[in-house]
Structures are given as C-alpha cells and as structure tokens.
Amino acid sequence: MNEFIKKSVQSLSAYVPGEQPFGAEVIKLNTNENPYPPSPCVAEVLARAATESLRLYPDPTSRGVREVVAQLHRCEPEQVIVGNGSDEILALCIRAFVERGGGSVGYFDPSYSLYPVLCAIEEVETRPVELGPDFEWAMPDSYAASLFFITSPNAPTGIQYPKPVIEKFCKTFPGVVVMDEAYVDFAREDAIDLATTLDRVLVTRTLSKSYSLAGIRLGYAVGPRPLIEALNKIKDIYNVDRLAQEIARAALSDPEYMRGISDRIKATREHTANALRKRGFTVFPSEANFLWVKPPGIGAQELFETLRSGGIIVRHFPGLRTGDYLRISIGSDVEMDRLLQAIDQIGMHHL
Numbered sequence: 001m002n003e004f005i006k007k008s009v010q011s012l013s014a015y016v017p018g019e020q021p022f023g024a025e026v027i028k029l030n031t032n033e034n035p036y037p038p039s040p041c042v043a044e045v046l047a048r049a050a051t052e053s054l055r056l057y058p059d060p061t062s063r064g065v066r067e068v069v070a071q072l073h074r075c076e077p078e079q080v081i082v083g084n085g086s087d088e089i090l091a092l093c094i095r096a097f098v099e100r101g102g103g104s105v106g107y108f109d110p111s112y113s114l115y116p117v118l119c120a121i122e123e124v125e126t127r128p129v130e131l132g133p134d135f136e137w138a139m140p141d142s143y144a145a146s147l148f149f150i151t152s153p154n155a156p157t158g159i160q161y162p163k164p165v166i167e168k169f170c171k172t173f174p175g176v177v178v179m180d181e182a183y184v185d186f187a188r189e190d191a192i193d194l195a196t197t198l199d200r201v202l203v204t205r206t207l208s209k210s211y212s213l214a215g216i217r218l219g220y221a222v223g224p225r226p227l228i229e230a231l232n233k234i235k236d237i238y239n240v241d242r243l244a245q246e247i248a249r250a251a252l253s254d255p256e257y258m259r260g261i262s263d264r265i266k267a268t269r270e271h272t273a274n275a276l277r278k279r280g281f282t283v284f285p286s287e288a289n290f291l292w293v294k295p296p297g298i299g300a301q302e303l304f305e306t307l308r309s310g311g312i313i314v315r316h317f318p319g320l321r322t323g324d325y326l327r328i329s330i331g332s333d334v335e336m337d338r339l340l341q342a343i344d345q346i347g348m349h350h351l
C-alpha cells in the first residue's frame with residue numbers, strides 16, 4: 001500500500017481486458033473483433049495522409065466525423081460527440097451526469113464489466129439490476145438512479161431487449177439513459193430515434209466492431225444538445241487524433257461495406273449457433289458478433305483452458321452469474337470451423 005495513492009485507487013479492481021497475445025499464432029475469438037479488414041477507403045486515406053499535416057493539432061471537436069455521423073443518423077452535428085473509443089464517452093457520461101455523494105449509476109448484471117470499474121474510479125454509487133434467469137430484461141418497479149446504462153444488444157449475452165420495453169423505460173426513468181449500442185450493427189433494429197427525439201437519452205456507438213477499426217479507438221454518442229454540450233465541456237481537448245478522424249470519416253462514408261461484412265458475420269453466427277446446438281450446447285439468441293454458450297458435459301472454465309492450449313482463445317468470465325458460460329466472438333468461416341473441429345476432438349474425451 002502506498003500512502004500517496006488514493007484509497008479508492010488502492011482498492012480498485014481494474015478492468016480486465018481480453019488477452020491480446022503478442023506475436024503468437026492463435027485463433028482469437030475473445031474480444032469481439034472483426035475478422036475482415038476495414039473498408040478499402042481506409043487504406044486510401046492512409047496512403048494519402050500527408051505527414052505534413054501531423055504537425056498540427058487535430059480538430060478538437062472532430063467536426064468532419066460529426067458531420068458524417070449526423071448525415072448517417074439524420075440529426076445535427078451539434079447532437080454528436082466523438083470520443084477516443086466509446087469507452088471514453090461512457091466515462092464522460094458518469095463524470096457529467098452523476099454527483100459524487102448522492103448520485104448513482106445503474107446497469108444490468110451481467111452486462112459490460114467496465115461500468116462498475118468506471119463508477120469505482122469516479123467514486124459514485126452503483127445500483128446494478130439483476131437480469132432474469134435467461135438474462136432477459138427484469139426491472140424492479142420504482143427503480144431510480146441518476147444514470148442507467150442499457151447495453152443492447154447486451155454483452156456478454158448478445159441478447160437484444162424488446163424496443164417497446166426500452167422505450168417505455170426511457171420515457172419513465174427519472175435520470176439519464178445511455179444506450180450502449182456497440183453491437184447494434186449485428187442486430188435487427190436500433191434505438192437511435194430515442195436519442196434524437198427524447199431529451200434524456202443518449203446512444204453510444206463504436207467503430208471497433210462492425211467497422212473493423214478497434215485499432216484506431218473511435219466511438220461517438222448521439223443525443224440531445226444540452227447533454228452533448230455538457231460532455232464536450234469535460235472531454236480532453238484533443239481527444240481524437242488526426243489520423244483516427246480521417247480514417248473514421250472514410251469508414252463512416254462507406255456504410256455499404258460495413259453492412260456487407262456485418263451480413264457475412266451474421267450468417268457465420270447463425271451457422272455456428274446451429275452447429276453448437278447440434279453438439280448439445282445451450283446457445284442464447286444473439287444479435288451481436290459473438291455467441292453466449294453453455295457447454296454440455298464439461299465446465300466452461302475447463303473448455304476455455306482446453307481450447308486455449310490448442311491455440312483458440314475464447315472468453316470466460318468467472319463469477320456466479322457468468323462462470324458456467326463462454327463468450328465466443330464470431331471469426332471467419334474458417335476460424336469457426338477450426339473451433340468446431342477442436343470441440344469435436346475434446347468431445348471424444350469429455351462428452
């Protein structure tokens with residue numbers, strides 16, 4: 001223990017990111033990355049990126065990116081904030097909308113495990129809400145908090161909550177609702193209209209998943225102007241670098257490419273889900289680029305370790321609610337076939 005470090009930081013359980021193996025040849029199905037390259041427009045932008053311009057600071061408001069996002073979602077650029085990944089925007093929301101001492105943050109359990117970490121960093125109270133037995137929406141009557149994160153489709157389950165349920169909650173909840181739509185491009189519907197029509201709802205999106213750009217760290221939020229202005233007041237000044245802004249603008253201007261690779265991932269997802277069900281796995285209906293599964297006749301932790309020793313990395317979240325399951329990111333068809341082959345080999349010994 002170091003007397004110079006704040007008590008809240010000393011006792012903090014930091015976020016545990018999925019493993020990023022360095023240099024090893026593995027099939028990586030643990031952090032919901034995209035198996036396909038980003039839009040060819042990105043390579044063109046990079047080839048053209050004038051090194052001369054890197055002398056200059058980037059636009060502090062990411063104006064060019066906000067304009068493309070505004071066109072995409074039929075809103076004004078002033079209703080958009082761009083962040084260093086959507087993680088930055090989630091942190092800003094807590095800092096802007098939740099009073100330390102009195103304020104509180106709600107989210108479903110299980111959902112994105114970063115939320116409680118951000119709350120601990122900001123030293124604000126958490127009010128998690130337990131999901132139902134099949135990880136479905138379950139909200140107690142008269143529930144209140146200053147801010148609620150709805151992850152839809154949810155991570156790590158892939159389940160998307162019914163839109164009417166979300167809409168009713170947004171209209172009655174007494175605080176700010178942040179809809180974390182990191183995976184929504186793999187889903188049937190989205191809730192961006194709630195952020196452009198209601199006055200206390202924000203939607204966050206990321207280029208890390210469907211746009212295959214986890215490497216540049218770029219996310220954004222859409223919402224009512226007063227809330228976006230509040231977030232702008234407290235963000236780092238130059239929070240998104242010049243190259244990330246250029247690349248994001250190119251990728252967002254080519255939504256057809258994103259839809260093409262997302263369709264491929266959805267087809268692979270359905271094929272893999274059926275193949276796993278045939279092998280006795282419980283597979284939850286996924287609207288994301290991963291599957292939440294319970295293996296038959298073998299513990300999740302044991303299957304995780306066995307796959308890992310064979311060079312296939314999936315994700316296991318220890319814990320009461322999540323420990324019996326694995327989250328498997330959807331890779332290419334070849335990668336998923338390799339996964340199924342590995343499971344069949346393990347099956348001979350265990351199932």
Ligand SMILES: Cc1ncc(COP(=O)(O)O)c(C=O)c1O
Nearest residue numbers: 085086087112155182206208219
């Ligand atoms: C639900 C959810 N929200 C946000 C993020 C973070 O996205 P970004 O890469 O834009 O910070 C993730 C990444 O895993 C996620 O699962």
